[in-house]
Amino acid sequence: MALHFELVTPEKLVRSEDVYMVVVPGTEGDFGVLEGHAPFMSTVRDGAIQVFATPNAEPVNIPVVGGFAEVNEKGLTVLAERAG
Amino acid sequence: MASLKELKGRITSVKSTQKITKAKQMVAAAKLRKAQAAAEAARPYGQRLEAVVASLASKITVSTSSPKLLAGTGKDDTHLLIVANSDRGLAGAFNANIVKAAVLTARALIAQGKTVKFYLIGRKGRAVISRNFPNMIVGHYDTTGTKDVSFAQAQAIAEDVSARFEAGEFDVAHLFFSTFKSALAQIPTETQLIPVAVSAGSPVSSGAAVEYEPDEESILADLLPRNVAIQIFKALLENSASEQGASMTAMDNATRNAGDLINKLTIEYNRSRQAAITTELVEIISGAEAL
Numbered sequence: 001m002a003l004h005f006e007l008v009t010p011e012k013l014v015r016s017e018d019v020y021m022v023v024v025p026g027t028e029g030d031f032g033v034l035e036g037h038a039p040f041m042s043t044v045r046d047g048a049i050q051v052f053a054t055p056n057a058e059p060v061n062i063p064v065v066g067g068f069a070e071v072n073e074k075g076l077t078v079l080a081e082r083a084g
Numbered sequence: 085m086a087s088l089k090e091l092k093g094r095i096t097s098v099k100s101t102q103k104i105t106k107a108k109q110m111v112a113a114a115k116l117r118k119a120q121a122a123a124e125a126a127r128p129y130g131q132r133l134e135a136v137v138a139s140l141a142s143k144i145t146v147s148t149s150s151p152k153l154l155a156g157t158g159k160d161d162t163h164l165l166i167v168a169n170s171d172r173g174l175a176g177a178f179n180a181n182i183v184k185a186a187v188l189t190a191r192a193l194i195a196q197g198k199t200v201k202f203y204l205i206g207r208k209g210r211a212v213i214s215r216n217f218p219n220m221i222v223g224h225y226d227t228t229g230t231k232d233v234s235f236a237q238a239q240a241i242a243e244d245v246s247a248r249f250e251a252g253e254f255d256v257a258h259l260f261f262s263t264f265k266s267a268l269a270q271i272p273t274e275t276q277l278i279p280v281a282v283s284a285g286s287p288v289s290s291g292a293a294v295e296y297e298p299d300e301e302s303i304l305a306d307l308l309p310r311n312v313a314i315q316i317f318k319a320l321l322e323n324s325a326s327e328q329g330a331s332m333t334a335m336d337n338a339t340r341n342a343g344d345l346i347n348k349l350t351i352e353y354n355r356s357r358q359a360a361i362t363t364e365l366v367e368i369i370s371g372a373e374a375l
Contacts, residue, residue: 008132010235010317012125028297039294041136043306068307070136072294079132081235081310 003035004075005051007062007083014083015051015062022076023050023059024069033076040071049078088360091353095346102342108174109335116267116328122233123264123321130318137280137311140304151301153246153308156279157255162199164222164254165190166245166277167213168261168319169206170327171228176334178262178270178327179208185272186260187216201254205241205320222253233324238317245316246309249278261319262326268333270326277315280308 002018023032025047031040044067050059066081086094141154167186169179186209190200203223204210214221225241245257257278262270275281296303 006128008129010126010129010238010314011122013128026297040297041140041294041303042297043303066310068133068136068303068310070132077132079129079136081239 003033003037006075006077007049007064008077008079009081009083019051020054020057021052023052024076024078025049026069033071037071037076039073040069042069043067044069044078044080086352086356088353088356091349091356095349095353098342098345098349102339102346105335105338105342109332109339112328112332112335116325116332119321119325119328120264123318123325126318126321130314133307133311133314137304137307140300140307141280143300151305151308152249153278153312154280154304157252159255160198162201162254162256163193164201164203164245164248164257164278166203166205166241166257166259166316167209168259168316168323169204169209170323171207172327173208174334175327175331176337178330178334180212181270181272182260182262183209183212185274187213189258189260189274190217203245203248223248233317233320235313235317238320239313241316242309242313245277246312259315259319261323262330264322264325264329267329270330273322275315275319277312280311 002020003022005015005017005019005022006013007015021032021034023030024042025045026042027045028042031042033040044064046063046065046067048061048063050061052059062084064078064080064083067083068079070077070079165186167182169182173179186202190202193200200217200220202213202217202221203225204213204221205225206227210221210224223244225244227237230237248254249257256276259275259277261273263273264270
């Protein structure tokens with residue numbers, strides 16, 4: 001099992017995939033989300049989301065503006081006004 | 085009976101009208117596919133944001149310190165009706181239906197002694213509303229310059245509306261647009277935009293303690309203005325799909341009517357042509373017989 005990660009903007013669903021870890025730039029500090037993370041909600045400051053597909057992979061950076069992140073039992077969802 | 089030449093002229097003119105309506109129908113069909121795809125692509129964001137706002141709103145108690153967008157101003161004296169129309173006609177009763185819904189609501193509100201103001205998006209519908217409710221249009225957002233609906237556009241409208249709300253220009257905002265159901269059916273819809281109508285008692289999914297960062301209220305304060313923008317964006321997308329659908333149907337009907345008219349005129353044309361030939365023959369024959 002891996003972490004299910006979704007990145008959504010008002011114009012489209014940018015990403016929906018299973019990844020190893022995502023590092024999100026929260027308003028009060030960066031946080032990494034792995035599989036089985038406790039339910040969590042945070043606003044996201046403008047910056048880049050780092051997506052690690054596998055434990056040793058190079059992170060993929062996705063810039064986001066005006067975002068919001070939610071972690072629940074289904075995975076991580078990032079809502080952003082603009083991404084990519 | 086009209087002369088042969090006149091009939092011929094009319095047939096040609098109806099034929100060229102039919103060409104126009106047919107072209108417009110095909111354009112609408114192509115645009116509809118695009119608009120529908122855009123409306124579908126926007127759905128996940130709207131649904132998720134709505135779910136988050138609902139679950140947050142159910143957790144905090146609404147008090148005077150709550151964000152105004154959620155709690156309202158405590159009054160409901162002044163209503164702002166935001167009416168989203170298209171810029172172009174040739175779409176059957178599409179614009180008329182939206183305006184009709186808005187006018188009905190406005191009349192009902194006025195009958196209750198409330199003050200009503202209008203905020204219009206798009207060019208159509210302005211004439212009817214300003215005739216029925218003179219001096220009640222407070223704002224207008226022009227969409228004629230842009231071809232496609234963009235989120236930036238919705239954001240600009242949301243900012244304008246929110247600024248008016250903060251300035252105390254109105255207490256409640258309603259949004260009128262047309263929901264796209266199919267190319268044949270578009271339903272004029274009204275939603276309450278401000279204050280946010282939260283479906284009360286929505287159960288929290290797992291019951292697990294969710295951690296918030298920063299606290300619930302600040303997240304909500306951050307999300308609510310975004311919710312207004314996304315609601316408007318959704319309405320604009322639905323509207324553009326509906327407009328193309330209505331236009332396609334209307335133009336399909338127009339093309340068919342033009343075809344019927346051409347058939348009728350052709351029959352009439354042939355009939356009078358034959359009548360003229362018969363008269364000529366009768367004249368010749370009776371002339372020959374007289375000799």
